[in-house]
């Protein structure tokens with residue numbers, strides 16, 4: 567496994583791989599790798615001949631009062647995990663390499679980025695789209711893999727790829743959960759033992775809505791209200807948003823299928839999760 571820090575060296579490598587007709591799978595990450603990331607890497611390993619993992623805590627997607635400085639950084643552990651998964655190249659650029667003096671051009675994201683996390687974290691998706699575009703240009707992937715916990719991120723990046731005619735496939739991958747249902751996230755490490763227990767309220771409330779939907783409740787807004795009530799019953803939880811949205815436009819959903827998306831502070835830690843609710847197929 568090679569570790570490359572220099573963007574030009576990485577791009578030269580990627581160009582030569584692609585020139586030889588070989589496919590590249592990219593797993594973009596901010597490090598602190600967990601089973602969710604590893605599931606993306608394993609999938610890339612299955613589908614692509616060369617697997618690149620990028621590890622870069624991207625400053626432009628963090629707001630001024632967010633956790634950029636304390637975001638977990640554990641490079642040696644991450645490199646071991648990548649080696650075990652058979653990664654070919656780990657790209658570890660510095661902020662100065664990717665945003666050198668004079669950098670001033672950003673991707674202007676559209677309405678998909680303005681709701682949900684975009685409303686709570688202004689500028690977040692502009693930073694995400696910009697770094698993803700840069701990583702795509704540097705790594706020249708045939709496919710790039712994104713976890714569906716960050717559903718809105720997946721939709722924004724997939725839209726950008728289509729709008730800019732980027733020659734790659736954006737591959738969405740299922741949420742990976744802890745045994746008690748908590749969606750895996752690098753930010754789970756911020757939780758105290760009490761908060762960690764409380765954090766399962768996101769999954770439990772989404773499950774409850776899925777059961778209500780199976781039992782016949784089909785109004786997405788009623789289902790979202792149910793999720794909100796469930797989360798509000800947990801004393802350590804503070805709702806940022808609970809919304810039922812159309813899975814494609816992310817506009818409020820009037821009917822199923824709907825994505826119930828939640829962002830919740832457990833103590834000071836902001837967690838997100840979601841669940842797609844579909845009306846059971848009556849033809850079955």
Ligand code: PAF
Nearest residue numbers: 594595596624694697716
């Ligand atoms: O999901 C993440 O870890 C980040 O938002 C990404 C896609 C690596 C861009 O910095």
